[in-house]
Amino acid sequence: MAILVFLILHWYFSLFFQSVFHHRYAAHNMFTMSKFWERIFYIGCFLTQGSSYISAYAYGLMHRLHHVHTDKPEDPHSPHNDPNPFLMMWTTRNSYINIHVGNTLVENKYKKDLPEWESFDKIAHNWVVRVLWILIYILIYAWLATAWWQWLFLPITIIMGSFQGMAVNWWAHKFGYENFKMSNTSKNILPFDFIFWGEAYHNNHHKYPTTPNNARRWFEWDMGFQSMRLLQLFRIIKIKRLAV
Template sequence: MIIFSFFIAHWFLSLFFQTFFQHRYASHRMFTTSKTWERVFYLMAYFFEGASFLNPRAYATMHREHHAYSDTEKDPHSPHFFTDIFQMVKATVHTFKDHLKRTREPDACFNGYYPEWPLIDRMGSSLLSRIIFALAYTCFYIIFATHWWLFLLLPIHYLMGPIHGAIVNWCGHKYGYTNFNNNDKSKNTTPFDFLMLGELFQNNHHRHPNSANFGKRWFEIDPVYPVMKVMHWLKIIKLRKVY
């Protein structure tokens, strides 16, 4: 029970900060916040994403390319140009590393307006940091695992961020229904979207990329949006008005 609780907590906390901080804030600036709160969110993203921390600058530039070139040959991770999900993930990782190491300079229109914290960026992207987090997860399992097969969950902990991205990028552009004609292949993959905290409302998101609420119909519930509304009311963040 302890292991499953830890796994569920890591899954949703890692995913929450990926969608809240790297996606909705770094990539789209759906809200503004003070420098102090930005640093708090930065640290929390680093801690909860852990072994698979995603550099916000690299994430933002690659994600902006995805929106601009959705499901075309210039899309960094459209599932329609790969034979399987593993090939897509491999290509996505290479593109992300190019942005991270600045070996591939993006178009000027994709640069800027993303948070940067050089110390955390270097730490979070370092092999040493990833190994330390992986060892921490492993030690937790050694202490609390009651059956050997529970250790099969460990690789998911190590690769949590890329796994989340693979599910969203593959399923969100192949399976489900559409509310809007976006001239791409984006889909809403309901009802499994809840497990991805709103990220699988891809068709809605591509239609309204700056809207903090990914759900658009009465049965489409984006679990992250109410949290953001509460933060807005508490003046922790200020949600952007979308016209």
């Protein structure tokens, strides 16, 4: 079942960069790092997200708007604006593209301290590069797949980053439990988050959006925060606040 091993590794490596770099670093500035390491993370995002690569700058800006307009019509990725997760994914894609190309006017106060590597994004964000990644994935599946049904995972591989974002944002505003009563519908999907790298604690995150540790109760465990602690131990990043 080599293709399943590949899929699992792709899921967790891609999710690591999306959770730690895009979400916690770009959108929420939970830690600092040198320009050198910031660019290493950019490259890591490109290598793990591949055909679904997104700009840390545009994502960070889009996600900040999500927190400002949660569950409202202006929310760029809310399940309450679309009837199903696939339409929400399409809405999110359009919101992201409009921010990336500058069609969406955003106040300057939301643009503060966003990472930006414009020259790299021009290459990684190019449609030709995306097509090349898709061809690479097809070759990997041709090499590893041992049954026809394993090819059904290929679309998930191609849109991995978008699929992960959809999964968290759809489910976490639809199903789960609440530790905190909020004016929005954010929920915690899993009591022990072994799938979404700590991003499943969405209700906790909306309550404390700048706190590095999304876990709040004794049975909750935030893999993203633990990976940040490890990165800090190796002096790659410096966490701004201790978890509370």
